[in-house]
Amino acid sequence: GNSVTQMEGPVTLSEEAFLTINCTYTATGYPSLFWYVQYPGEGLQLLLKATKADDKGSNKGFEATYRKETTSFHLEKGSVQVSDSAVYFCALRTSQGGSEKLVFGKGTKLTVNP
Amino acid sequence: EPEVTQTPSHQVTQMGQEVILRCVPISNHLYFYWYRQILGQKVEFLVSFYNNEISEKSEIFDDQFSVERPDGSNFTLKIRSTKLEDSAMYFCASTEMGLSFGHEQFFGPGTRLTVL
Numbered sequence: 001g002n003s004v005t006q007m008e009g010p011v012t013l014s015e016e017a018f019l020t021i022n023c024t025y026t027a028t029g030y031p032s033l034f035w036y037v038q039y040p041g042e043g044l045q046l047l048l049k050a051t052k053a054d055d056k057g058s059n060k061g062f063e064a065t066y067r068k069e070t071t072s073f074h075l076e077k078g079s080v081q082v083s084d085s086a087v088y089f090c091a092l093r094t095s096q097g098g099s100e101k102l103v104f105g106k107g108t109k110l111t112v113n114p
Numbered sequence: 115e116p117e118v119t120q121t122p123s124h125q126v127t128q129m130g131q132e133v134i135l136r137c138v139p140i141s142n143h144l145y146f147y148w149y150r151q152i153l154g155q156k157v158e159f160l161v162s163f164y165n166n167e168i169s170e171k172s173e174i175f176d177d178q179f180s181v182e183r184p185d186g187s188n189f190t191l192k193i194r195s196t197k198l199e200d201s202a203m204y205f206c207a208s209t210e211m212g213l214s215f216g217h218e219q220f221f222g223p224g225t226r227l228t229v230l
Binding site for chain 1: 117118145147149151155156157159162164169172205207212218219220222224
């Protein structure tokens with residue numbers, strides 16, 4: 001079946017540190033891949049996405065590249081800020097059967113200290 | 115900016131009781147979804163709803179669960195007889211068109227359900 005595995009948290013960094021949150025997936029067909037972010041007290045918000053192999057999604061300084069050969073979609077940011085503290089979710093949508101659902105990982109909580 | 119809203123933010127109930135979780139999707143959206151996240155586990159898909167009927171559901175979504183769009187603005191999830199294992203955060207989401215058209219799902223802030 002389709003599944004997403006992301007690195008266990010929590011992750012604690014100092015401001016301006018480099019961030020990587022690992023995400024790997026198992027899927028049939030050619031899924032679209034997403035990163036969602038949930039700030040405290042808010043809903044999940046789409047951070048970035050990639051719909052085919054070698055695509056790079058980017059937004060707000062975050063990037064992730066769809067790597068079909070390693071079935072990965074790792075999230076990176078070169079210099080994190082306190083305001084990036086949130087829970088980050090990796091997700092996929094399978095392209096098969098017209099499915100409308102997202103398959104999520106467990107989420108990784110990031111805390112950035114000043 | 116339009117947003118998905120959910121009420122209540124926290125619901126506490128006794129085992130065996132019925133609960134209704136409410137969501138107001140974004141007004142021009144046509145596809146509606148419920149997901150849940152048991153503490154420490156993955157966000158799991160429950161059901162999708164389009165054109166007043168269920169379009170897809172997971173194995174979690176058994177006969178104890180039902181969804182309804184009673185009045186053209188609200189989208190509800192009913193659990194008929196709650197169990198301890200139903201304790202979770204429940205997220206509602208909506209999209210203007212289906213995900214297969216590349217549209218983004220917009221999520222609400224969630225309702226935390228605690229079953230005692």
